[in-house]
Amino acid sequence: xxxxxxxxxxxxxxEEEYSYTGEAHIERPKDPASIxxxxxxxxxxxxxNPRGIHHEMWFHAAGCRRYFNATRDTHSYQIxxxxxxxxxxxxxxxxxxxDTLAAQQGDAS
Amino acid sequence: MKKYSGFSLFKHSLSHHENWQAxxxxxxxxxxxxxxxxxxxxxxxxxxxxxAKVHGITNVAVLEKGYLGGGNTARNTTIVRSNYLWDEASxxxxxxxxxxxxxxxxxxxxxxxxxxxxxxxxxxxxxxxxIERRVNANRLNGIDGVVLNTAEVKExxxxxxxxxxxxxxxxxxSWQATGGVARHDAVAWGFARGADSFGxxxxxxxxxxxxxxxxxxxxxxxxxQGFIGANKxxxxxxxxxxxxxxxxxxxxxxxxxxxxxxxxxxxxxIIDTVVxxxxxxxxxxxxxxxxLVIGAGTDSYNGYGQRGSFHVVEHTLSAICELFPMFSxxxxxxxxxxxxxxxxDACPIVSKxxxxxxxxxxxxxxxxxxxxxxSGHVFAHTLAHDEAHxxxxxxxxxxxxxxxxxxxxxxxxxxx
Numbered sequence: 010x011x012x013x014x015x016x017x018x019x020x021x022x023x024e025e026e027y028s029y030t031g032e033a034h035i036e037r038p039k040d041p042a043s044i045x046x047x048x049x050x051x052x053x054x055x056x057x058n059p060r061g062i063h064h065e066m067w068f069h070a071a072g073c074r075r076y077f078n079a080t081r082d083t084h085s086y087q088i089x090x091x092x093x094x095x096x097x098x099x100x101x102x103x104x105x106x107x108d109t110l111a112a113q114q115g116d117a118s
Numbered sequence: 119m120k121k122y123s124g125f126s127l128f129k130h131s132l133s134h135h136e137n138w139q140a141x142x143x144x145x146x147x148x149x150x151x152x153x154x155x156x157x158x159x160x161x162x163x164x165x166x167x168x169x170a171k172v173h174g175i176t177n178v179a180v181l182e183k184g185y186l187g188g189g190n191t192a193r194n195t196t197i198v199r200s201n202y203l204w205d206e207a208s209x210x211x212x213x214x215x216x217x218x219x220x221x222x223x224x225x226x227x228x229x230x231x232x233x234x235x236x237x238x239x240x241x242x243x244x245x246x247x248x249i250e251r252r253v254n255a256n257r258l259n260g261i262d263g264v265v266l267n268t269a270e271v272k273e274x275x276x277x278x279x280x281x282x283x284x285x286x287x288x289x290x291x292s293w294q295a296t297g298g299v300a301r302h303d304a305v306a307w308g309f310a311r312g313a314d315s316f317g318x319x320x321x322x323x324x325x326x327x328x329x330x331x332x333x334x335x336x337x338x339x340x341x342x343q344g345f346i347g348a349n350k351x352x353x354x355x356x357x358x359x360x361x362x363x364x365x366x367x368x369x370x371x372x373x374x375x376x377x378x379x380x381x382x383x384x385x386x387x388i389i390d391t392v393v394x395x396x397x398x399x400x401x402x403x404x405x406x407x408x409x410l411v412i413g414a415g416t417d418s419y420n421g422y423g424q425r426g427s428f429h430v431v432e433h434t435l436s437a438i439c440e441l442f443p444m445f446s447x448x449x450x451x452x453x454x455x456x457x458x459x460x461x462x463d464a465c466p467i468v469s470k471x472x473x474x475x476x477x478x479x480x481x482x483x484x485x486x487x488x489x490x491x492x493s494g495h496v497f498a499h500t501l502a503h504d505e506a507h508x509x510x511x512x513x514x515x516x517x518x519x520x521x522x523x524x525x526x527x528x529x530x531x532x533x534x
Contacts, residue, residue, distance in 0.1 A: 010428055025429055029419035031373070050519035054371035054462050058360030060422045083374075084422045 011086065016093045017073045026071040032056050033064040033078045060084055062102040067091075119315035121226055141307060142314035147321050150347040151179045153501055154339055155354055156326050156362065158182025160191040160302070161479055161486065162354035163309035163320075164494020165501070167225075170316030172495070173502035178318045179348075180310075181341060183325035187306025190356050193424075193456030194487040195379050195401065195413040197392055199236045199297030201263050202529040203252050206512040207465055208259045213509055214492025215296065221491055227308030229300050230406070236297030237271060239395040239441075241286040248528055249292045256294075266291045277388055277442055284440055286398050299392060299403055305490055329365045329476065336475030352477040352501055357422070357457030359480035366473055370480070371518045372459045375416045377484050378426035378434075380453035382445075384408030396528070398437035410448060412438060416458065416484060426455040458484050463523040464530040468497050469506070469515040477501055478515065485530055 011024040038044050038052055057063075063083045068076050080089040080098045089100040120126065120139045130138055153169060155162045158180045169175045182188075198218055200211035222228050240246040246265075253263040267290045272280045280288055310320055321343070328340040329351060338347035353362045363370045384407050394401035399415040414434035417426050431453060439446045461467065461481040466489070468479050479497045482489060492509075499507035506514060517523060 024427065046519045046521070050371075050521070051369070054518040055369040056360075056371065056373055057364070057369060058373050058420060059364065060358065060361045060374075063420060065419065081419075083420050086421065086423055 011088060013067065013079065013088060014091050015069045015072055015075075016077050016091050017075045018069065020072075022069075022072060026069060028068045028070045030066040030068050030076065032058075033066045059102070062089070062100075062105060064098050064101075119226075119311065141311040142320050145319045145321065147179060147181075147319065147324065147341075147343055147346050150338075151319075152177040152348070153350045153352060154178070154346060154348040155180045155352045156339065157189075157354040157356070158186045158306075158310070158320060158322065159189050159354065159356065160187060160306050160309065160490040161356070161482070161493045161497070162352075163187070163306055163313055164490050165352060165354060165479065165497045166313040166318045166320075166494075167309045167316070168495045168498035169501060170313055170318055173498055175502055176317040178313075179346065180313070180318060180320050181324045181326055181339070181346070182320070182322045183342075185322050186310050186320060187303055190456040190458065190486065191302055191306045191490075193379065193454055194302055195403065195411050196299045196302050196487060197236065197297070197394070197401070197403065197413075197485075198231070198300055198488040199294050199392075200261055200488070201236070201238070201252060201256050201292060201294045201297070202526055203255050204524050204526060205259060206524050207526050207529070208256060208261055210492060210496070210509050210513070211489055212259070212261050213495070214489045217491035217495060218300065221300075221305075221308070225308035225312045227304060227311060229304045229308050231298065231300040233296050233298040234391050234403075235274070235293060235295045236392040236394060237266070237274065237291040237293055239271070239291045239393065239397070240289050241395065241397045242289065245397055246289050249290065252529060253292050262294060262296050264293050264295075266293050274391055275389060275393055277444055278393070279441055279443055286395075286437070286440065288441070297392065299405075302487060305487075309490075309494070326362070326365075329362070331366060331473055331476075334473055336473060348475075350475045350477065350501060352479065352497065354479045354497070356459055356480060356482060356486060359459050359478060363478070366476065368471060368473070370459075370467070370478070370515075371462055372467075372481050373420050374422055374457050375419070375460055376421045376423060376426040376455040377416045377458045378414040378431055378453060378455045380412050380414070380431065380450050381405070382410040382412070382448045383451050385410065385448060388444075393441070395437065395441070396530075398434075398441075400434045400437040400441065402438060402442070409451065410445065412450075416460065422457050424455050424457055458482070458486075460484070462518070464526040465524040466493070466513055467515055468493065468500060468510040468513045470500070470504070471515060483530060
């Protein structure tokens with residue numbers, strides 16, 4: 010059971026209040042009629058589905074009923090951050106890799 | 119391979135069963151193979167078996183990061199049926215069901231396939247209309263099926279709650295008498311032993327860490343046991359297909375999610391068939407040991423954790439207790455999760471890719487077990503001829519770009 014912080018309600022609530030709505034930061038093509046079938050199919054169906062850091066949308070269905078984004082590890086299930094729509098994540102697979110590397114170098118010195 | 123028989127059982131009993139030949143070898147990987155199959159589950163092993171048996175391709179390795187049949191093959195609820203709605207899917211699953219019927223003889227290994235029938239319950243008028251439609255479609259495709267009313271369901275499963283005053287009353291069901299269950303471990307082991315007898319190398323504890331390509335064509339795989347060359351690489355890695363695809367920069371129309379199941383303590387025989395309900399997300403059968411085998415739904419979000427959310431199990435068990443009030447005091451022994459590839463249309467991908475020599479067999483979602491022999495059979499054809507088997511052709515990756523989806527959400531056991 011996840012405990013998820015809603016950036017709009019500013020409260021941590023149980024997973025059952027929310028619905029998951031898939032990968033975040035997928036932009037709808039501006040002019041669907043002018044793109045190829047490949048590009049449209051990629052937009053509709055193809056996903057990155059990583060084992061690790063994943064940016065994803067959640068919907069606070071039983072709360073404020075607003076969409077927001079979360080950065081979650083799909084393997085450890087740790088939620089690193091939640092952020093409002095339109096914002097960019099501050100934690101990504103790259104920043105975590107850099108942090109891990111820095112920590113290892115810190116240990117070594 | 120020494121054949122198993124009643125006589126061999128008797129002969130080995132004289133030496134206290136201590137001298138049985140190992141079911142398969144544990145070879146060191148060779149430098150180069152014609153085909154490498156990544157993933158030693160039921161589908162991967164079946165693919166290797168049919169590659170060798172039907173197509174005569176025996177310079178094959180199956181690479182498994184853990185142990186054979188230790189992933190979703192060991193985690194499913196063992197249900198076999200073919201009552202899918204659309205022509206493409208019903209033909210593929212029925213091809214599999216045909217193979218199941220002779221599988222024990224073919225493999226010389228008892229997979230304990232038991233055609234005890236499968237019920238899919240309807241709980242409201244729309245469910246019953248969908249069931250009528252699906253059964254009619256099945257019969258047109260030569261798949262047995264009948265629509266039952268409440269009394270007829272009660273006759274098959276006397277312990278079911280037939281009250282019409284409950285939240286989800288049983289209004290009827292579809293019944294596929296040729297459906298049933300099989301022993302999942304035996305399926306993996308039988309295919310493994312069969313493939314090994316043709317000279318296929320089954321290499322366990324060997325994780326593929328990268329797929330190596332040169333100029334858009336496969337040259338081999340990097341593994342925890344070093345580089346292994348191959349002309350063709352076939353990924354049959356349910357749950358981790360997206361991870362494999364990412365190694366060569368491909369994306370798949372797949373999201374990996376945990377699906378849960380659980381078994382009870384053993385009880386006396388009480389259900390001699392399989393009862394499934396899509397609407398309330400619960401299905402149950404009874405194993406030969408007496409455990410009630412219960413399947414729950416998938417988590418709503420992506421996860422590779424091989425464990426699911428507690429509220430999903432709670433939801434399933436509340437449905438089971440309403441359908442079978444007498445189970446309310448049965449204790450559950452074990453619960454677990456497996457990571458399943460869910461596709462947007464609830465149908466698998468058995469396909470070539472844009473990279474020469476790279477193939478994917480994935481996306482079986484919540485119901486791949488039933489397809490194990492059929493999946494291996496058609497995928498072996500695709501691998502051997504570099505061209506899709508006629509039954510597999512509709513399940514190519516490009517259907518997500520052409521728009522020719524095969525929507526089986528209604529007939530898949532678990533909504534996703």
